[in-house]
Amino acid sequence: MEEFKSLNRRSFIRQSLTLGAMATFGAFPIQAVTASKTKRLTILHTNDVHSRIDPFPMDGSRNQGLGGVARRSTLIDKIRRTEKNVLLVDSGDMFQGTPYFNMFGGKLELELMSKLGYEAGTFGNHEFDNGMESLAEQLHYANFPFLTANYDFSGTPLAGHTKEYIIIEKGGIRIGLTGVGIDVTGLVDPNNHKGMTYLDPVPVVNRIAKMLKENKKCDLVICLSHLGYKYNDDKIDDLKLAARSRHLDIILGGHTHTFLNEPTRVSDLDGKEVWINQMGFAGIRLGRLDVVFNQATGAKNIMALHYTVDMNESQLV
Amino acid sequence: MKRAVRWYPLFSVALLLFSCKTQLHHQVDKGQYYPVNASIVADSSIVNYYAPYKAKLEAEMNRVVGYADNHVTRNRNAPESLMGNFFADALLWKGKQLDPAVQASFATKDGIRADFNVGNITVGNIFEVMPFENAVSILTLSGTDMLRLADYMAKAGGQPVGGIQLVIENGQVKEFLLQGKPINPDAQYKLVTYDYLANGGDYVTFFDKPIAREDYTQLLRETLMEYVSAITKQGKHVQAQLDGRVQITK
Numbered sequence: 001m002e003e004f005k006s007l008n009r010r011s012f013i014r015q016s017l018t019l020g021a022m023a024t025f026g027a028f029p030i031q032a033v034t035a036s037k038t039k040r041l042t043i044l045h046t047n048d049v050h051s052r053i054d055p056f057p058m059d060g061s062r063n064q065g066l067g068g069v070a071r072r073s074t075l076i077d078k079i080r081r082t083e084k085n086v087l088l089v090d091s092g093d094m095f096q097g098t099p100y101f102n103m104f105g106g107k108l109e110l111e112l113m114s115k116l117g118y119e120a121g122t123f124g125n126h127e128f129d130n131g132m133e134s135l136a137e138q139l140h141y142a143n144f145p146f147l148t149a150n151y152d153f154s155g156t157p158l159a160g161h162t163k164e165y166i167i168i169e170k171g172g173i174r175i176g177l178t179g180v181g182i183d184v185t186g187l188v189d190p191n192n193h194k195g196m197t198y199l200d201p202v203p204v205v206n207r208i209a210k211m212l213k214e215n216k217k218c219d220l221v222i223c224l225s226h227l228g229y230k231y232n233d234d235k236i237d238d239l240k241l242a243a244r245s246r247h248l249d250i251i252l253g254g255h256t257h258t259f260l261n262e263p264t265r266v267s268d269l270d271g272k273e274v275w276i277n278q279m280g281f282a283g284i285r286l287g288r289l290d291v292v293f294n295q296a297t298g299a300k301n302i303m304a305l306h307y308t309v310d311m312n313e314s315q316l317v
Numbered sequence: 318m319k320r321a322v323r324w325y326p327l328f329s330v331a332l333l334l335f336s337c338k339t340q341l342h343h344q345v346d347k348g349q350y351y352p353v354n355a356s357i358v359a360d361s362s363i364v365n366y367y368a369p370y371k372a373k374l375e376a377e378m379n380r381v382v383g384y385a386d387n388h389v390t391r392n393r394n395a396p397e398s399l400m401g402n403f404f405a406d407a408l409l410w411k412g413k414q415l416d417p418a419v420q421a422s423f424a425t426k427d428g429i430r431a432d433f434n435v436g437n438i439t440v441g442n443i444f445e446v447m448p449f450e451n452a453v454s455i456l457t458l459s460g461t462d463m464l465r466l467a468d469y470m471a472k473a474g475g476q477p478v479g480g481i482q483l484v485i486e487n488g489q490v491k492e493f494l495l496q497g498k499p500i501n502p503d504a505q506y507k508l509v510t511y512d513y514l515a516n517g518g519d520y521v522t523f524f525d526k527p528i529a530r531e532d533y534t535q536l537l538r539e540t541l542m543e544y545v546s547a548i549t550k551q552g553k554h555v556q557a558q559l560d561g562r563v564q565i566t567k
Binding site for chain 2: 039053054055059060061065066067068069070071072073074075077096097098099100101102103104108111112115116129130173186187188189190191213217218219220249250261262263273275277279283284285286287288289290291292293294
């Protein structure tokens with residue numbers, strides 16, 4: 001099997017310098033004008049990876065040969081070498097789907113996500129499959145936080161193991177992150193979520209997003225969601241959450257295993273656009289959203305530069 | 318004094334620009350995605366990290382327990398499926414071993430997570446079909462609750478069952494037979510299912526007041542493995558079939 005040899009430190013530095021020099025030279029005329037005014041954030045995301053550590057086996061099935069955590073690692077490394085501000089997150093259902101979960105209980109999934117440099121996640125319903133006590137034990141293998149703002153774990157083994165929100169600062173950009181999960185009643189064995197209270201995600205997200213934007217002065221607010229992309233009945237989904245929200249900029253979703261070829265844009269209560277994205281399942285795709293930050297002036301010129309850079313990146317894939 | 322007054326506004330502007338952090342305006346660009354496929358070389362440090370886990374896992378998972386003559390598929394949109402029938406038959410087989418009075422088995426489409434391809438059936442294949450740590454439960458139900466089960470199945474457009482025949486018309490139960498006989502609402506019936514459903518999973522409500530409930534430690538996954546092994550021991554192959562146990566006529 002062909003494998004990627006990790007770059008040693010010297011060749012890595014040499015390559016970064018070359019790339020840096022090329023970037024500076026190539027974009028010089030515009031960059032000289034805009035460098036101080038624009039900042040750029042690259043968000044990478046997955047959902048519903050479902051313990052798919054190896055690629056799908058070559059057995060004639062629909063997804064044969066796709067996915068694989070070691071390939072995802074290569075891809076993320078490559079993007080981190082070319083982009084300064086990269087954020088990597090997951091929207092839940094990391095567990096269940098291959099025997100790796102049954103044999104090792106979630107430890108391997110969390111260790112590998114930690115190695116890949118995930119910075120936040122949220123819980124999907126399958127995280128509860130072995131019960132809350134087991135989940136609380138497995139969380140020790142993760143070096144990143146889990147955001148579960150609409151689950152009240154008071155008095156359960158998970159109390160104190162998750163957070164409502166975090167703030168990550170990258171290159172002068174303040175990113176507020178929260179996370180919400182689905183009502184697990186009927187989805188998870190009642191013994192496995194006993195004592196946990198599900199809260200309506202809409203007021204929870206609005207309260208946190210307002211606080212992140214107004215009090216904590218975040219430049220961007222992202223919600224990791226395991227609610228599901230769309231239901232035809234009243235059940236809350238990412239589309240409804242976006243439409244009923246304020247101060248929220250991006251929803252990175254999961255649960256419905258929806259492959260969105262491009263993000264969906266929904267107007268919130270103030271008529272502002274919320275971007276929603278979801279990447280199917282099993283790590284078959286790695287999602288990417290680029291956000292350009294600028295002072296209000298001269299925005300048009302800056303966007304032009306931005307699109308050029310992106311087209312080049314697409315060719316790299 | 319005059320000098321100081323003139324500098325004051327300038328100082329304020331500087332303060333506004335540099336001291337107070339103003340929030341940035343942002344614009345999200347068109348999102349993109351990367352297909353994760355064989356064109357991307359695997360990161361050897363990650364492959365090496367999980368190699369010991371993989372070796373341990375493969376030793377167990379590659380063990381062959383049987384052989385499938387046909388592609389045993391699931392189908393959420395059909396009243397019955399090959400995998401659904403196979404699964405429900407295995408459950409009924411085990412249920413009768415544990416309690417000879419068991420007459421029917423019940424599972425749900427959403428609980429069955431993979432197909433069998435033609436060829437060897439390995440422990441790994443069975444794990445993928447039934448990844449959950451669910452165990453067998455045997456319930457004693459009133460005829461009334463059996464009829465509630467029939468209604469649930471009609472609304473769901475069929476669910477995997479054994480020992481049961483159901484005809485659905487316009488989303489309603491047209492005919493419901495257990496071991497070939499109609500249900501007597503006042504009689505008692507024994508049905509094998511698993512703890513997740515007995516506890517109300519998959520929006521099951523009709524197991525809320527069973528006359529009796531017996532929970533076994535026998536995992537569903539072990540049940541499937543034993544069922545396939547028993548077929549293999551008889552020198553046979555797995556041959557799942559559609560037999561019209563659940564039909565939608567309109």
